[in-house]
Amino acid sequence: MRVLAIADSDSYLKWAACLLGDLPAGCESELVVVRTPIAPSAEQIAAAVGDMPAPPVLTARAVRRAAERSDPDAILVACTGPVVDVLVSGVLDGLRPRPVFVTGLPGISVPATDKAWLYRSGCDLFVVHSEREVAEFAAVAARLGGGGAVGLARLPFLRPAQERGGGDRVVFATQAKVPRAREERERVLRALAELAAARPDLDVVVKLRALEDERQTHRERHHYQRLWRELGEPGRLRFEAGSMREHLAHAAGFVTVSSTAALEAIAQDVPLLVLSDFGVNAEMINLVFEGSGLLGTLDDLARGDFREAEPRWTAANYFHPAGRDDWAGLLAGLVNSRPRVPARSLLDGPEHAAARRRARLRVEVPPNMLRAGRRAKRRVRRYLKALT
Numbered sequence: 001m002r003v004l005a006i007a008d009s010d011s012y013l014k015w016a017a018c019l020l021g022d023l024p025a026g027c028e029s030e031l032v033v034v035r036t037p038i039a040p041s042a043e044q045i046a047a048a049v050g051d052m053p054a055p056p057v058l059t060a061r062a063v064r065r066a067a068e069r070s071d072p073d074a075i076l077v078a079c080t081g082p083v084v085d086v087l088v089s090g091v092l093d094g095l096r097p098r099p100v101f102v103t104g105l106p107g108i109s110v111p112a113t114d115k116a117w118l119y120r121s122g123c124d125l126f127v128v129h130s131e132r133e134v135a136e137f138a139a140v141a142a143r144l145g146g147g148g149a150v151g152l153a154r155l156p157f158l159r160p161a162q163e164r165g166g167g168d169r170v171v172f173a174t175q176a177k178v179p180r181a182r183e184e185r186e187r188v189l190r191a192l193a194e195l196a197a198a199r200p201d202l203d204v205v206v207k208l209r210a211l212e213d214e215r216q217t218h219r220e221r222h223h224y225q226r227l228w229r230e231l232g233e234p235g236r237l238r239f240e241a242g243s244m245r246e247h248l249a250h251a252a253g254f255v256t257v258s259s260t261a262a263l264e265a266i267a268q269d270v271p272l273l274v275l276s277d278f279g280v281n282a283e284m285i286n287l288v289f290e291g292s293g294l295l296g297t298l299d300d301l302a303r304g305d306f307r308e309a310e311p312r313w314t315a316a317n318y319f320h321p322a323g324r325d326d327w328a329g330l331l332a333g334l335v336n337s338r339p340r341v342p343a344r345s346l347l348d349g350p351e352h353a354a355a356r357r358r359a360r361l362r363v364e365v366p367p368n369m370l371r372a373g374r375r376a377k378r379r380v381r382r383y384l385k386a387l388t
């Protein structure tokens with residue numbers, strides 16, 4: 001089986017690289033990055049793919065040519081929702097024979113959302129990572145229609161715990177989307193600084209998803225490193241990017257507001273803390289941690305009070321036995337069942353045509369031109385507003 005994987009951002013690239021690594025023996029795979037405004041930098045690519053060769057960053061047309069050249073049995077579309085829809089419905093439409101289109105979400109996906117399903121409803125297989133997520137997305141699929149099968153795969157970067165020495169590092173894993181408010185992010189930084197002051201034996205590290213000048217999957221309005229400078233650097237913190245796995249290898253504790261990296265910490269037997277000060281709900285992307293035993297406060301962080309996950313919670317969330325995974329079997333069945341009825345996208349139709357055209361600009365127009373166009377549009381709006 002030949003599989004072509006296409007990623008559009010740092011988190012999806014890491015997910016795609018790991019998922020390809022878990023394909024059955026004998027599969028051939030190729031990985032590329034489609035050029036978009038959030039395409040990862042060279043440093044992010046290296047951190048995401050590890051020992052694999054660095055994938056090329058291609059234009060949409062070059063991605064189409066790569067698909068025509070390799071004639072894959074399946075294409076893993078590891079991208080943000082609008083880009084998945086544009087690639088499947090437009091850029092890669094009309095490939096003959098039609099490959100199986102596989103997609104999914106690279107991390108925690110609780111609660112399941114209609115939007116995630118709608119954008120990916122043109123794909124034949126939708127991969128998620130816990131039995132709870134399978135049940136929730138299967139319910140969405142039954143209600144909305146469209147799409148194909150929902151498959152289960154253990155998050156590919158949740159490897160068994162590696163041998164670790166006595167770590168002295170506390171790792172704070174940032175999340176681009178939450179908390180949103182500047183003041184809330186400043187509170188997190190001050191609690192980390194308080195811990196560093198109280199425990200000089202600890203190396204307190206803010207693990208960044210991206211450096212200030214790098215793009216990432218979601219736009220980060222208040223970058224932690226910039227906030228720290230603007231606060232006058234009131235303490236002893238380090239800011240680093242790079243591989244989360246390498247950071248966890250030296251960790252004595254881990255903290256986040258909401259990050260899939262919390263699951264990596266559990267897998268590596270690193271005590272951790274999920275901050276609840278800003279709410280525990282779908283908006284904070286941390287609802288899944290209810291009942292985990294990991295929720296705590298900034299005061300707990302300042303004291304270095306880290307926890308271990310409840311076994312019943314881990315069994316239901318992301319740490320199911322490997323034998324329950326069925327995504328690879330579903331994929332093989334789809335590849336072998338040609339001719340087949342392809343998935344039906346719920347976004348086909350004239351009412352979605354304008355949105356698709358806008359989304360297609362993200363993969364067909366150079367990012368610098370897109371940004372210049374947005375800036376010009378904002379200036380025109382401000383000018384018109386000043387005239388009224």
